[in-house]
Amino acid sequence: MFSDLSFVAQLAIALPVLILFQLSVLSILDRRVRLGRINRSLGRMPVRSAAQRRSLLQKIAQVFRKLATETFERVSIMRGGEAETSTVLLRTAGFRSRDAVLIYAFLKLVLPATGALLAVLWFVVARGDRADNWLVVVMWCCGAALVLSKAPDVVLVQIRNRRFKQVRKSFPDMLELLVIASESGLSANPSLSRVAAEIRMFCQPLAFEMQQLVAELNILPSRDDAWRNFSTRLPLSEITIFANALMQAERYGTPFAGAMRTLMRDERAGRLLKIEEQAGRAPALMTMPLILFIMPPLFIVLVGPAALSILDNIMNGGFG
Known part of the structure; x- marks a missing residue:
């Protein structure tokens, strides 16, 4: 009994001590937060700023x-x-x-x-x-x-594949924007720079590569080297075709707008072929679900009553 009383006394002493310690810690933290707010409002940053971290x-x-x-x-x-x-x-x-x-x-x-x-x-x-x-x-x-x-x-x-997937998804939009920019009167470098700034919101890898391409087109002595570097950094079939087409256009004097229009037309035709290919694969892909999930219930519905009737007749005849 006395041991129970001593435990209750210890608990009665420990709880106020813990509460006071918690309140003191919270007051210190609150004071630091308030001082930080006052310093920020007065233009005086605290000692450990975000730049230091x-x-x-x-x-x-x-x-x-x-x-x-x-x-x-x-x-x-x-x-x-x-x-x-x-x-x-x-x-x-x-x-x-x-x-x-x-x-x-x-x-x-x-x-x-x-x-x-x-x-x-x-x-x-x-x-x-x-x-x-x-x-x-x-x-x-x-x-x-x-x-x-x-x-x-x-x-x-995995990072490379995710990056390539994002670039491949945004490449048709990039071509469309290049066609719009080129037909509005911009040349190759301003068009690429403007489109890179526009697609930065939804495809940062492609925008970064296009900005580097513009920088190399302005710096390197041969523009073909810039296009080859662009296709090397993004080894995709679409990017390779794009770079080769623009290299040939610059070599033979084809206007940039005409080259972009041709590439956009080919890209639309390629996307249409891919959609038709996916639609053509749909019946083959539906074969396995049809066999696994549709045919067994249909077989049970059609054959089940007849099987139950035959089993019932056999059971009645046997007991009769």
């Missing part, structure tokens, strides 16, 4: 980039064709940074070792496996290292 994130990214660069320099991870393939994959996925290949190589080096170490810790610490199961541990370590070594490639391929 952003600079902290930039410092962290800089440290990570430096670590990746030093690791890449000390450990020769990628050479020759593998480095070129990785560069092309990163470029088509939208990563154009100077240190993108270094960070990619650093991840390819660190992730497998991390996966193997985590697998060992999971088996040894969490599960407590003994020495007689080391073969299983080694197999799981190798599997985790292999999966994590392929993880950057899988992620980049």
